[in-house]
Amino acid sequence: MSGICVILEQRGGDVKRASIEALAEALRQRSAIGGGVTAILMGSDMATAAEQLKSSGADKIVVFDRGDLAHYSTEGYRSCAVQAIQASGATAVFIAATVQGRDLAPSLAGGAALDAGYAADCTDVEVDGGRVIATRPVYAGKATVKVACNSATFVLSLRPNVFDASLTGGGEAVIESADPPFTEGDVGTHVTSISDDAGGSRDVAEADVVVSGGRGVGGPEGFATIQALAEALDGAVGASRAVVDLGWRPHAEQVGQTGKVVSPKLYVACGISGAIQHLAGMRTSKVIVAVNKDAEAPIFKVADYGIVGDLFEVVPALTEAIGQLED
Amino acid sequence: MNAICCIARVPDTATRIKIAGDGRSIDPEGVQYVINPYDEFALEAAIQFKEQHEGELLVIHVGDGDFSKDLRQCLAKGADRAIQLKPSAPVGPHGISALIAEKVASLLPATVFCGKQAVDGDVGGTGIMLAGALGVPAVAKVSSLEFTDTGATCTREIEGGTETLETTFPCVLTFEKGANEPRRAGLKEIMAAKKKPLDVEEVTAPDPKLEILSLQLPPPRPEGRIVGEGKESVPELVRLLREEAKVL
Ligand SMILES: Cc1cc2nc3c(=O)[nH]c(=O)nc-3n(C[C@H](O)[C@H](O)[C@H](O)COP(=O)(O)OP(=O)(O)OC[C@H]3O[C@@H](n4cnc5c(N)ncnc54)[C@H](O)[C@@H]3O)c2cc1C
Ligand SMILES: Nc1ncnc2c1ncn2[C@@H]1O[C@H](COP(=O)(O)O)[C@@H](O)[C@H]1O
Numbered sequence: 202m203s204g205i206c207v208i209l210e211q212r213g214g215d216v217k218r219a220s221i222e223a224l225a226e227a228l229r230q231r232s233a234i235g236g237g238v239t240a241i242l243m244g245s246d247m248a249t250a251a252e253q254l255k256s257s258g259a260d261k262i263v264v265f266d267r268g269d270l271a272h273y274s275t276e277g278y279r280s281c282a283v284q285a286i287q288a289s290g291a292t293a294v295f296i297a298a299t300v301q302g303r304d305l306a307p308s309l310a311g312g313a314a315l316d317a318g319y320a321a322d323c324t325d326v327e328v329d330g331g332r333v334i335a336t337r338p339v340y341a342g343k344a345t346v347k348v349a350c351n352s353a354t355f356v357l358s359l360r361p362n363v364f365d366a367s368l369t370g371g372g373e374a375v376i377e378s379a380d381p382p383f384t385e386g387d388v389g390t391h392v393t394s395i396s397d398d399a400g401g402s403r404d405v406a407e408a409d410v411v412v413s414g415g416r417g418v419g420g421p422e423g424f425a426t427i428q429a430l431a432e433a434l435d436g437a438v439g440a441s442r443a444v445v446d447l448g449w450r451p452h453a454e455q456v457g458q459t460g461k462v463v464s465p466k467l468y469v470a471c472g473i474s475g476a477i478q479h480l481a482g483m484r485t486s487k488v489i490v491a492v493n494k495d496a497e498a499p500i501f502k503v504a505d506y507g508i509v510g511d512l513f514e515v516v517p518a519l520t521e522a523i524g525q526l527e528d
Numbered sequence: 529m530n531a532i533c534c535i536a537r538v539p540d541t542a543t544r545i546k547i548a549g550d551g552r553s554i555d556p557e558g559v560q561y562v563i564n565p566y567d568e569f570a571l572e573a574a575i576q577f578k579e580q581h582e583g584e585l586l587v588i589h590v591g592d593g594d595f596s597k598d599l600r601q602c603l604a605k606g607a608d609r610a611i612q613l614k615p616s617a618p619v620g621p622h623g624i625s626a627l628i629a630e631k632v633a634s635l636l637p638a639t640v641f642c643g644k645q646a647v648d649g650d651v652g653g654t655g656i657m658l659a660g661a662l663g664v665p666a667v668a669k670v671s672s673l674e675f676t677d678t679g680a681t682c683t684r685e686i687e688g689g690t691e692t693l694e695t696t697f698p699c700v701l702t703f704e705k706g707a708n709e710p711r712r713a714g715l716k717e718i719m720a721a722k723k724k725p726l727d728v729e730e731v732t733a734p735d736p737k738l739e740i741l742s743l744q745l746p747p748p749r750p751e752g753r754i755v756g757e758g759k760e761s762v763p764e765l766v767r768l769l770r771e772e773a774k775v776l
Contacts, residue, residue, distance in 0.1 A: 275656070275666055300686045303652050304668045310737075311625060311657025318737035319621070321651045334741065339649050343545040344554070347741040389665030390695040393681075397689045404687040410775075452671070452706050453685045458541050458647060459565055459705050467775045478541050484749065488773045490765065496754070503749050506768055510758040518759035522766045526776060 202290035202353075204236025207259070208282055210301050211242065214250050219297035219361035219407065226326060226364040227295050228258045233328035239263060239289040240374070243281050243381075245271035251376050258369040261289070264378045269385065272392035273301050275308050280383040283314045288379075291354070293333050298322045298358035299406075310356040318350035322360045322462075324485070333357075341458035341481035361407055362464050363485075403437035405454055406461045410436025410469075411486070413456055414444060415479075417472020417493065417512055421449040426516050427471060433523045439463065439483075441473050457482035471512045475500025492516060529697055530583040530638035533574040534628060534654065535602060536564040536646035537595050545745065552740045553618075563598050566643025569703040572710040573673055574641040575606035580675055581697075584608045586635060590615060590624045596726060604713035604721035612726070615733035621653035623734045628654075629661035631731075636662065637698040644669045644702045655702035666700040667693055671707050 205227040209220040227238045237260035242251055247266040254262055265281040282305065286294055294309065294317070296302040303321060310319035324345070325336035333355050339346050405411050412434065414427040424438065431438045440450040442457055456463055458478040468486035473479060475491070475498055483489070484503055491504035492515045501507045508515050539545070539559045546555040571587070578585040587607040589595055592614045599610040613627050632638060640662070642655030652668070659666035669684040679696035684704065695701075713721070755761045755768065770776045 275659075275668075300669065300684070304656060304666075307621065307651070307653035307656040308660055308666070311622065311653065311660040313660070319651070319653055320738065321653060338746075339743070340539070340543075340545050340554075341541075341647060341650060342746065343543075344547070344743055344745055346743045348738045349741055350737065351735070351739055352737050389699060390667055390693050392691055392693050394692045395686070395689055396692075407687055452704075453690075467769070467773075477544070481541075484746070488769070488775050489749075489752070490769070501752065501754065503752065505750075505752045505773065506765055507752060507754045508756060508758070508761050508765060509754060510761075514759045515762060518762040519765065522762050523776065526766070526770070 202292055203234060204239065204289055204291040205231065205234055205293045205295060206239045206241055206286045206289055206291040208241045208294065208296040208302070208305065210297055210299055211244050211250055214244065214246060216250055216254070217297060217299065218366060219299055221368065222361065222364040222366045223295040223297045223359045224257060224259065225366050225368050226359060228369045230326060230328060234293055234333065236291065237261060239285065239291060241282055241285045243270050243278055255374050255376065256370055257374065258371050259374045260372070261375045261377060264376060265381045266378060267381050270381060274388045274390055274392070275304055276388045276390070277381065277383050278305055279308050279312065280387065281379070281381050282309055283312065284382050285379060286315060286354070294354060294356040296356070296358050298360050302358050306356050306358040315354045316352045317354035317356045318352045319356045320348050321358050323357050324360050324363050326357065338462070338485070341478070342462060342484055343481055360464065362409070405437045405439045405456060405463050408437035409465050410434040410467045411439045411456070411463055411465045412436055412469045412471065413439030413441065413473060414471050415441035415473030416443040418444065418449070424450065426513060430469065430516050430520045433520045434467065436465070436467070441479050470500050470504070471516055473500055474498050475503065529581045530635045531574045531577045531585045531641065532632050532635065532638050533567070533571050533585065533587045533602070533607065533641040534658070535567045535571070535587055535589045535599070536643065537561050537589065537591050537593050537598070538564045538646055538648045541565065541647060547743055547745060552743050554743070561593060564643050564646045566645065566703055566705060568710045569705060569707045570641040570643050571602055571605060571607070572708045573701065573703060575711070576708070577639060577641070577675070578606065584635065586611065586632065588613070588628055588631065590619060590627050599726055600721050601713065603724040603726065604717040605711055609725040610727070612728045613731045614728060615731055617733040619733050620649065620736060620738060621651050621657055622737045625654050625657035625661055626734050627731055628658055639698045640700040642700065642702045644704050655700050659700035662700070664699050665695055666702070667695050668702045669704045670701050671704040673701070673707060
């Protein structure tokens with residue numbers, strides 16, 4: 202038995218980019234692991250989404266399409282995924298390490314159905330002599346660990362924004378529709394509503410660019426300056442814990458050891474001192490820019506580019522300069 | 529209904545990690561260990577649960593460190609008894625959840641309170657795996673909670689939004705920071721906690737599902753540079769971001 206199953210996450214029929222990254226990584230590892238790549242799609246009205254993935258390069262797409270899969274439930278999704286994984290004989294399961302993925306993955310691995318090990322939030326996958334080796338950050342990125350699995354199946358959740366999303370394409374996937382093996386009584390939790398954050402703002406953990414503000418922003422109003430730069434860069438707003446604790450910004454925006462761990466292409470830290478817990482959440486960003494009026498602030502130790510100065514002068518100037526760039 | 533709160537012991541978040549000689553674990557020298565920050569919220573929710581439902585509140589910890597002072601704190605805040613299971617070998621979320629499931633069998637049905645993740649391994653697996661082992665539903669990452677007659681209404685943050693869920697008890701809930709305001713124990717409670725039972729038991733560790741090959745510090749970031757002072761340096765920054773870093 203061999204092969205890789207990729208569990209895709211979708212909202213309203215759109216497959217998440219982080220899931221495409223996981224699929225792309227599975228396709229890259231296909232020959233090393235052996236067997237085929239099976240994508241698993243769960244939701245309601247999935248026909249278009251399945252069709253769109255037909256030429257992704259996957260060998261097979263298993264679709265569970267039923268009204269009660271419109272909202273995620275651990276038990277419902279788990280039963281579908283377990284059935285498809287077992288049917289495929291896959292020894293590796295890839296899933297994007299989103300909120301949903303980090304709920305589903307341990308539930309698959311922890312259940313009795315699959316004898317599986319679980320590596321969370323992986324940043325690298327390699328295969329050595331047929332053995333899958335996962336690299337993952339621990340201690341909020343202060344260290345990384347390499348692990349291999351002793352069980353028949355290895356479930357890996359892959360950190361968003363780390364793996365290349367380009368699909369190899371080629372071939373045509375077999376689309377197979379499967380019946381969800383659960384009934385209403387099997388599910389103990391129900392989503393009753395989902396609300397989008399005000400303005401449908403982009404999530405820090407998913408964004409390519411994050412502009413974060415710290416206590417130096419001075420108050421909730423000051424965040425208009427941060428927001429403007431984030432918009433100019435088509436990015437998301439982040440915050441330090443100090444700012445969240447003061448109630449200036451919602452917890453969903455907190456970056457750091459007890460907030461979100463982000464690794465965008467560009468991270469701009471404004472008025473953030475760079476405490477160890479904050480650095481833990483953003484030090485894997487590709488490029489870090491810091492604006493701080495204190496030349497001694499520790500943030501400058503990890504920043505690729507720093508400007509010493511008042512953020513209320515520097516950030517608007519930066520916003521303007523970026524607005525003037527032609528694409 | 530009984531309540532169970534799972535407490536992990538982790539290095540203080542201000543710790544600078546050093547790798548031990550075996551290349552697979554951290555050097556414990558000088559590390560200060562604390563209750564996992566998220567577990568403080570789990571404990572508070574468990575105490576509130578106990579106040580509303582009849583039953584016992586057990587605090588359980590798996591690990592071989594000296595944790596009695598912290599477990600006494602949990603007792604002072606309102607837990608009825610504490611158990612520390614000392615495994616014969618290091619265990620991860622799989623092993624921890626299996627050991628806890630076995631130990632609490634006689635207390636079921638019980639609602640279980642965990643943190644969303646332990647800030648050492650950062651897995652976020654134990655609570656969810658425990659739910660599987662106990663055959664009950666789980667709601668992970670609860671950021672606010674209201675008890676209903678038969679269960680709870682929970683919210684959690686998802687990418688770009690908030691999800692509201694309903695669950696019935698018994699279940700496993702794992703907590704996000706800020707879900708409640710953890711209480712402090714008063715002097716009287718601290719004194720009273722000295723008489724509450726705290727048992728330490730040696731247990732056989734289950735076979736590990738994962739093999740740790742190596743633990744490493746991340747590669748240091750290449751030395752950065754100060755582009756300049758004030759807004760005059762913005763054009764140079766933009767040039768560097770475009771031409772050198774190629775992110776604009
Ligand atoms: C258990 C635990 C977990 C934690 N988890 C996190 C976490 O997840 N994320 C996190 O961020 N923190 C976390 N912290 C908190 C962390 O230790 C710091 O307290 C926090 O990051 C500081 O936030 P800050 O940089 O915004 O504020 P400060 O440290 O107060 O820094 C403000 C900075 O702004 C600069 N400044 C002021 N005015 C201006 C101006 N006009 N222009 C430019 N610069 C200016 C100052 O020079 C200073 O460097 C945690 C702490 C603990 C104990
Ligand atoms: N060694 C442990 N003993 C008891 N509970 C634990 C232990 N490790 C983790 N937990 C619980 O499980 C949660 C998630 O931990 P983890 O799966 O390691 O990220 C923690 O917040 C604790 O509530």
